[in-house]
Amino acid sequence: MLIDRVSAVRVRIPYRRSHTQSFGPVPYSEAVFVRVSTDSGVEGFGEACVPAGPYWNEESAESMLAACEVYLGPRLVGADPRALGAVQDRMRVVSGNHFAKNALEMACLDIAGRAAGVPAHDLLGGVRRRDVPIIWSLGIGDAAAELDEMAEMHERYGIEIFKVKVGHEPLAHDLERLSRLAGGLDGRVRLRPDANQGWDEATALRALPVLEQLGIEALEQPLPRWNLTGLARLRNASRVPLMADESVLSPQDALTLAREGAVDLFALKLAKSGGTLPTMAIAAIAEAAGIGCYMGCMVESGLGTAGYLHACAAVPDLRWGCALLGPLLLAEEVLTEPIRFANGRIFVPDGPGLGVLPDWDAVHALAVG
Numbered sequence: 001m002l003i004d005r006v007s008a009v010r011v012r013i014p015y016r017r018s019h020t021q022s023f024g025p026v027p028y029s030e031a032v033f034v035r036v037s038t039d040s041g042v043e044g045f046g047e048a049c050v051p052a053g054p055y056w057n058e059e060s061a062e063s064m065l066a067a068c069e070v071y072l073g074p075r076l077v078g079a080d081p082r083a084l085g086a087v088q089d090r091m092r093v094v095s096g097n098h099f100a101k102n103a104l105e106m107a108c109l110d111i112a113g114r115a116a117g118v119p120a121h122d123l124l125g126g127v128r129r130r131d132v133p134i135i136w137s138l139g140i141g142d143a144a145a146e147l148d149e150m151a152e153m154h155e156r157y158g159i160e161i162f163k164v165k166v167g168h169e170p171l172a173h174d175l176e177r178l179s180r181l182a183g184g185l186d187g188r189v190r191l192r193p194d195a196n197q198g199w200d201e202a203t204a205l206r207a208l209p210v211l212e213q214l215g216i217e218a219l220e221q222p223l224p225r226w227n228l229t230g231l232a233r234l235r236n237a238s239r240v241p242l243m244a245d246e247s248v249l250s251p252q253d254a255l256t257l258a259r260e261g262a263v264d265l266f267a268l269k270l271a272k273s274g275g276t277l278p279t280m281a282i283a284a285i286a287e288a289a290g291i292g293c294y295m296g297c298m299v300e301s302g303l304g305t306a307g308y309l310h311a312c313a314a315v316p317d318l319r320w321g322c323a324l325l326g327p328l329l330l331a332e333e334v335l336t337e338p339i340r341f342a343n344g345r346i347f348v349p350d351g352p353g354l355g356v357l358p359d360w361d362a363v364h365a366l367a368v369g
Contacts, residue, residue: 001115003081005037006073006104010065011366013301014331019051019139022167022198026051026139029299029330030061032100033363034068036081036107038358043116044081045358047304048099051328054272056196057246059099065369067100081108082115083276084123098249098274099298105275106307106354113353120307120354123203124280124314129367131345132295132312133321134194137329139165140170140293143180150184153328158344161190163220163323167198175210182214194220197246201230211240218265218320221245231262243267245296250274251281265320267296268311271304276311281314294320302327304334305346306354309339311349322346334362 014028015082031049047067056058075090078200087108091101113120116298136153138146146164153159164181166174174193182191193216200208204222211219218241223230225246235242257263266286273279286293295312297305305324312322327339336357340347343366349355 001038001040001080001082002037002043003076003079003146004039006068006076008032008034008065009363009367010061011363012368013366015329017140019165019299019329020141020168021051021135021139021165022196023055024152025170028052029326031301031304032064032068032102032103033063033303033328033358035224036076036082036104036111042111042113044107044110044114044353045112045123045303046103046307047300047350048103049300050099050302059097063097064100064103067094067097068104069336072097072100072104072229076104082112084108084185086114087278088275097245099271101274102271105277106270106304108275109307109310110353117352119350119352120310121348124276124310126278127313127317127348128316129313131347132309132318133161133344134142134159134341134346135161135163135321136323137163137165137323137324137325138181141169143177146181147184150181150189154185157341158287159184160188160344161192161321162189163194165196166193167195171199171203171207175207178211178214178216183347190217192216192220194245197221197224197235199251201227201234204234205237208238208240216240217242218304220267221247228257228260228262232260235262235264241265241296245269246283251278251285254282254285258285258291263291263294265294268315269296269298270296270308270311276307279311280315287316292320293317295322295324297324298327299326299362302333302339302356303328303354303358305339306349306356309346309348331363332366334359334366
């Protein structure tokens with residue numbers, strides 16, 4: 001079985017409401033959907049997604065589309081999609097572009113599972129879990145509106161764990177907002193602020209006593225990704241577990257963070273690491289170092305979310321849950337059968353490959369460019 005064609009389409013999917021991160025409000029996702037075809041007729045699908053533009057990292061919808069169509073796709077023609085390690089080797093000729101590489105590796109994993117007639121997680125070491133605790137991300141910026149949203153997500157989906165985007169407003173505003181949110185759901189709410197690199201070390205140090213008093217579960221990426229020594233100093237001063245996200249892009253990053261004792265937790269993301277295989281390597285380093293893991297996302301649609309869920313099913317430890325909120329935050333559905341959420345959990349699709357199929361009419365209706 002050999003790859004004979006790679007195609008891609010760029011789409012824009014609006015959010016149900018604006019989602020403010022440390023770099024500002026985000027109204028929609030920009031994504032590239034890839035379709036990898038083989039000479040045996042088996043096809044696979046993948047997704048690369050960014051929040052509106054090159055704000056979280058250097059990649060944009062335009063660059064992802066070009067990488068897939070002009071550089072990476074042609075490198076994969078003639079390759080066996082079932083040999084994921086060799087697929088990754090072929091893509092190394094292109095520097096960076098991890099989001100685009102993840103979309104193509106995801107499509108190849110989809111093909112491998114479909115060809116074997118098994119779910120993708122069976123090819124990643126086998127299933128360890130079939131559902132994962134779901135974390136909802138609050139990014140409106142107004143505590144009253146977020147308390148209402150918190151109650152709605154609990155009533156509809158049983159969610160009690162909430163990530164809170166901070167770092168865009170002054171610290172006093174963020175702490176007052178967190179204080180109000182901590183009383184949500186009659187005190188049962190569990191909060192995890194995510195600063196997306198938006199604080200400096202002095203700001204984070206001022207925040208820590210308040211976060212501890214509020215019973216905050218974890219603080220995600222308070223400092224710029226390069227400031228590993230600052231993270232280590234912060235961890236030594238903190239009783240609140242610290243999580244690395246933007247600071248842990250690769251297995252090499254994971255090894256450095258573990259050696260430096262800089263954080264308690266890793267945020268795994270297929271997109272930032274360039275695919276499932278490097279993400280599994282990061283999870284293995286975390287297991288060896290006694291570092292907890294959680295699975296984040298880039299607000300992918302149900303297609304990308306399915307790829308993430310098969311990694312969730314197979315990684316050694318995912319006690320900190322996942323924030324795979326894309327299918328609920330996005331205003332349009334692009335799968336023939338949606339991802340299932342219930343009782344505070346998200347469920348791994350159980351069909352061959354990724355276990356989902358894109359609705360191409362819906363995808364092309366969202367196409368741009």
